[in-house]
Amino acid sequence: MRESRLELWGALSLCVVCLLVGIPVLLEQLTGGAPTTGPAWLWWACYLGYLGTLGLAFTRWPLARRHPAPMVSAFGLCAVGTVLLAPRAGWTAILLVVVAAIAAHLVSRRATLLLIAGNSAVVALVATINSGAPLDAALSALIYATLQACAVWAVWSQLRETAATERLAVANTELRAATALLAESSRSAERLRIARELHDLVGHQLTALVLELEVASHRDGQAVTAHVLRARRLTKDLLGDVRTAVGELRGRAVPLRAALAELVADLPRPRVHLAVDEDVEPDEAAAATLIRCTQEVVTNAIRHSEAENLWIRIARTGAGTITLRAHDDGRGAPLVRTGNGLTGLRERVEQLGGAVSFDGRSGFQVEATVPVP
Structure with missing residues (x-):
């Protein structure tokens, strides 16, 4: 109960x-x-x-x-x-x-x-x-x-x-947000390291092999030429695969939905209803901002709203932006006074070229828009 x-x-x-x-x-x-x-x-x-x-x-x-x-x-x-x-x-x-x-x-x-x-x-x-x-x-x-x-x-x-x-719920939310950001930062750093190793080592070696085979293809012998041409084609394909893998490692989307679900799990109050659209694929900077914004929204609801429910929706718009909309069924405030938390939220969003608005007339509502590549 x-x-x-x-x-x-x-x-x-x-x-x-x-x-x-x-x-x-x-x-x-x-x-x-x-x-x-x-x-x-x-x-x-x-x-x-x-x-x-x-x-x-x-x-x-x-x-x-x-x-x-x-x-x-x-x-x-x-x-x-x-x-x-x-x-x-x-x-x-x-x-x-x-x-x-x-x-x-x-x-x-x-x-x-x-x-x-x-x-x-x-x-x-x-x-x-x-x-x-x-x-x-x-x-x-x-x-x-x-x-x-x-x-x-x-x-x-x-x-x-x-x-x-x-206080425990707020601290737990902050800890989970920090853990999610740290995990994503570690994954991003590891992907970048692997991408560089692949490009610097394997890529260079394969390029040298292509050049060697190119020289061999101009030498005498029809049978040798056929094998060399086939080897060169295979090597070029392998080099393309390496470049594709490097590109995927560099541009892989951040698992935002899983990070936010972990962030709002098991809160005693308010009950958080989280929805993240399937086509939301932010880069690392946008994901970090959205995680921090969600953390601040949840923390604000715990401390001040006396709400029973908090709804958070993250969707991608046709204008190449990601929008975070959050509202609760708490007491709200006729005049919203932005403290350190809400000010920091606004600064994070505006640093990426986005915009944020607050409304406390019916519960408390936050709408943040973040541009993405």
Whole structure:
């Protein structure tokens, strides 16, 4: 089961718990009781406002991340109102634990600890209203403070693990890109060395042999002449084969598809959908640029986009260029600020005479065009 599926089930379970908390109040009202200390409509307004804020936080999480203070404030006030207006309703104080857990995701640690202290004071006040015993109030505050602390600690641990996983994924992507470039550089150097050896040694020797046979063909003897002519023809064919092999070694296409598939394999998030057209055959410089561009796109998606999916398509156009198009389903950005990574991506592409553009209005999109021979 993927991590996103687990997060979905966790969010649904939390919503179910918050819904169950309000059932005792509803049942007591239906049986003619008065579970609230104030107007019932006010309690329901706070409770429904709490549920609405919780649903907004889960469905519009990027919005909550951009505006954490209003979200946590509204969430906390609705929860406090729900608890204080129904002090004898049973488990409504559980709502405060959920508030602390959400706050641990959105606000600073200091603000979260202050929120835990305030929530514990609210629990102590409710216990005082119910029993009037200071010991009961202190024990209730301690229990719920511990519950909040455990929830917050679990959230912080999960955030640390997520950050470590992202750093590991970024480092793994960079390592795979470096490995792919190093392997291709080694293969290119080896092909060039073999090509030079073939040309300098075998090629020169065969050329000398052709000259010797050319001289022999002008000497006396019909039988000797026929064999010499046949040998000369075979030697010329062999020399042509050597030159063809040298040309193939020098101009062999880089295995770009395999390198990129290895680069994006086994990423925890986002899920990368890679497509490389069959007719894409870049030279070494273009392949290195495309590998580095893909690495930066993947790294940027891991670190900043909060995306579930990333689509990368590399195709050859009719104008003699290779185009890399990438987009994700993350939060995007109204104004794209190019940091060191995106600036380096632009410089690599422009160094080859290409162009690159960025768009963050719907997810994050990158389009890079690289000319090829």
